Amino acid sequence: MRLQYPSNxxxxxxxxxxxxxxxxxxxxxxxxxxxxxxxxxxxGDCFFNNGNFRARKRVEQAQKILDAIGVGGERxxxxxxxxxxxxxxxxxxxxxxxxIRALGPNPIKAAKQKAA
Amino acid sequence: xxxxxxxxxxxxxxxxxxxxxxLILGCNECVTVCxxxxxxxVGVLASALRMYFLNQSKEVKIDEITxxxxxxxxxxxxxxxxxxxxxxxxxxxxxxxxxxxxxKYHSTPIYPGVDTCFLGVTEERxxxxxxxxxxxxxxxxxxxxxCPIARCAKRVLNGPCGGSAKGKCEIDKEIDCAWxxxxxRLEALDRLDEYEALCPLKDWSTxxxxxxxxxxxxxxxx
Ligand code: SF4
Ligand code: SF4
Numbered sequence: 001m002r003l004q005y006p007s008n009x010x011x012x013x014x015x016x017x018x019x020x021x022x023x024x025x026x027x028x029x030x031x032x033x034x035x036x037x038x039x040x041x042x043x044g045d046c047f048f049n050n051g052n053f054r055a056r057k058r059v060e061q062a063q064k065i066l067d068a069i070g071v072g073g074e075r076x077x078x079x080x081x082x083x084x085x086x087x088x089x090x091x092x093x094x095x096x097x098x099x100i101r102a103l104g105p106n107p108i109k110a111a112k113q114k115a116a
Numbered sequence: 117x118x119x120x121x122x123x124x125x126x127x128x129x130x131x132x133x134x135x136x137x138x139l140i141l142g143c144n145e146c147v148t149v150c151x152x153x154x155x156x157x158v159g160v161l162a163s164a165l166r167m168y169f170l171n172q173s174k175e176v177k178i179d180e181i182t183x184x185x186x187x188x189x190x191x192x193x194x195x196x197x198x199x200x201x202x203x204x205x206x207x208x209x210x211x212x213x214x215x216x217x218x219x220k221y222h223s224t225p226i227y228p229g230v231d232t233c234f235l236g237v238t239e240e241r242x243x244x245x246x247x248x249x250x251x252x253x254x255x256x257x258x259x260x261x262x263c264p265i266a267r268c269a270k271r272v273l274n275g276p277c278g279g280s281a282k283g284k285c286e287i288d289k290e291i292d293c294a295w296x297x298x299x300x301r302l303e304a305l306d307r308l309d310e311y312e313a314l315c316p317l318k319d320w321s322t323x324x325x326x327x328x329x330x331x332x333x334x335x336x337x338x
Pocket of ligand 1: 185
């Protein structure tokens, strides 16, 4: 199945979403990402049992921090799907793309350009 | 270990909002274990502050250093050469580290980045509980190894009080009655007869009642 998803989405592969740290998410925003979403296996289906639950908690932590510093927590999201759900993957990508477009660019990116 | 909890980022922003060169200083010991003030937390706080200030269109330099400890001279000396680069430090060590930093670097404001809570244990990841209040004269020998000072809400030394019900404390049904724990343990040790012995009045002068405390050990002094 070769489906198209928004081309502005950069995929970073990790062995398990349990590897995602709050710091990774924050650094992505610091570097100018407009949004970050973590796509993990379905809840209960993690090969390492709870990697995707950990990831969700870390996304939530990042959301709190992003809210507190005025970047906006809704720019970070967590989704769960199985690896056989390509159409759902595309649907999430479109959903996220639309969500972030509605929010506008990451304010940090603009601030950085201004400072440079 | 000393258990601390992270301060809300908003509170830390309020502490340092007027500074321009800030060092975030972590500690590799207790606060690393309780995931409040180690290298990783330094990274998260620094990243968050950098973004906050950028977003406010303020140019603020934020650096990250994590020391082995902040409660010993030798480690605090490691940053002497760079301290003149900063107009404020957020120390995310315990309150001991924050104060020792402030004593050593007298003209630089040192702000606390964590709330120091108690002396305790890691029961499981993400759950730390209190065990000792550093009373200065340990009585665990006669209480089956369970501390009624740290673990009984009323610090009752000949307990339990009348509020103990079904092994729980009257202040909170989630909290074990320390005296129930003591009795259970003495029973397990087959030393329940010791429970009958009255605990004498405790000399609280070694606790905080005697003011700030010190330990002097001439045998190890140089
Ligand atoms: S500064 Fe505090 S947290 Fe760090 S090692 Fe010393 S006592 Fe533990
Ligand atoms: S008796 Fe004092 S020193 Fe011993 S555990 Fe309790 S508070 Fe700590």
